[in-house]
Amino acid sequence: MEWFTENWTPNIKFSVRIKEHLHSETTPFQQLEVYDSFELGRFFTLDGIMMANEKDEFIYHEMIVHTPMSINQNIKHVLVIGGGDGGSVRELTKYQTIESIDMVEIDERVVRVCQEYFTITTTGLNDPRVSLKFEDGLAYVKNTQKVYDLIIVDSTDPIGPGEGLFSMEFYTNCKRVLAEDGILINQHESPYFEKESTEMKRAHKKIKSLFPIAEVYQAFIPTYPSGHWLFGFASKKYHPIKDFKKAHITSLGLETKYYNGDVHQGSFALPNYVRNALKEV
């Protein structure tokens, strides 16, 4: 294979020149491939969709973690749903104040294959505060009696194993296991092409019906369809802009390649067409 091609829509293709096809595996849940490429370094795909690559994984992982962490400085117990590559956990382990990180990933093979072939994101998984649980995230939040300060839903698209993580039942249980001042973050698809835009609206409608504060923020992720990717921020207490203290995040002295205090604020400044699509729901 000389090129890996992803159909962003039936009428738009994104192609990456491949140096080497490193691994191919049918897990109990999905098709998993790892490639090395000339432009993006190594990357892996699930059911033919690029999940993360060495060139820009930092954007997604910094934005999904540092945005909530900068809002509540008392976050001690964190639940990550999905996120099998470990990138979200890697960013979380940078905070000394976090005491426990439970990562619930349905597909153990994603973690193990990343630990072998995609190690840029797996460096935090051996941190003693991290517990790996290989089970269904939907069932986990339904049954657990633990209370979390932060839940990060680092899911695939709502097709295949990721589908339940976009359901009303799932969000309702997230709300149940969140502390009174807890924050729920989810990968929130994209506003530009129709398929992702439809899922963006569906997810927002459900989350908005459950949480008094439900905002959407954005990042430039060039290798996801359209490059305009969204995250959801939901909370019973905190507002992501009104309760943001730029001085605090600066004082932490985190070394980030994308996230900073201005980016935090700017990421919630949605273009009119995105605002309007979200208002419709």
Added chain:
Amino acid sequence: MEWFTENWTPNIKFSVRIKEHLHSETTPFQQLEVYDSFELGRFFTLDGIMMANEKDEFIYHEMIVHTPMSINQNIKHVLVIGGGDGGSVRELTKYQTIESIDMVEIDERVVRVCQEYFTITTTGLNDPRVSLKFEDGLAYVKNTQKVYDLIIVDSTDPIGPGEGLFSMEFYTNCKRVLAEDGILINQHESPYFEKESTEMKRAHKKIKSLFPIAEVYQAFIPTYPSGHWLFGFASKKYHPIKDFKKAHITSLGLETKYYNGDVHQGSFALPNYVRNALKEV
């Protein structure tokens, strides 16, 4: 041809399924094609590079015009260099306060072909305040005795006819013909892939050496390489954030699909890796 493909880099391809190839022409300056597509509607290319399409041209044109217009409410005389599709002029004509718009486009055929096949952007060109000048922008700014409140450099990439519009000589002459409180805006390439990132740094270095205020801002433009596109804002007087009054732009009641007051502020919030690349110069 079933697909139009643009090489974003030698190792990354972006492909658009074509409905119809509407026009093909070798102008005195470049190769010009117009297509109709399933996903993006009509679009046109110059020397194989997509310039504008019906689905997202509004993002580029709103961001290149409303950003400076919201900073100085006394802009009366505007110079547009390039911008042959007319989209920048269309946005400018929405301001009653503007008295004259000189559009200097080297290639008359781009304007004429857009007026026939890509009319979404050409609606402002018949406004009585608009003067079309089909000549070299570099020579124009060297020779004109007019003074402008705003110059918009709506150029192609710095290869072929656009090359001179990234030169020190050009920027120096822009400064000369700008009023004391004038603003210079230029399309500023992109930070993500190496070719555009190199040009971004080159342009910023030159502009920064000439103007006391030289900032860079960004927009999500999914059909340009990486989807992360930049503009430059330079002035002898105005700062794009410190001198921004959100209330004013809201009171104008402009109907925009992308731009708004929050987007204005957020667009200057550059990720660390972009900030650092610009600092290096």
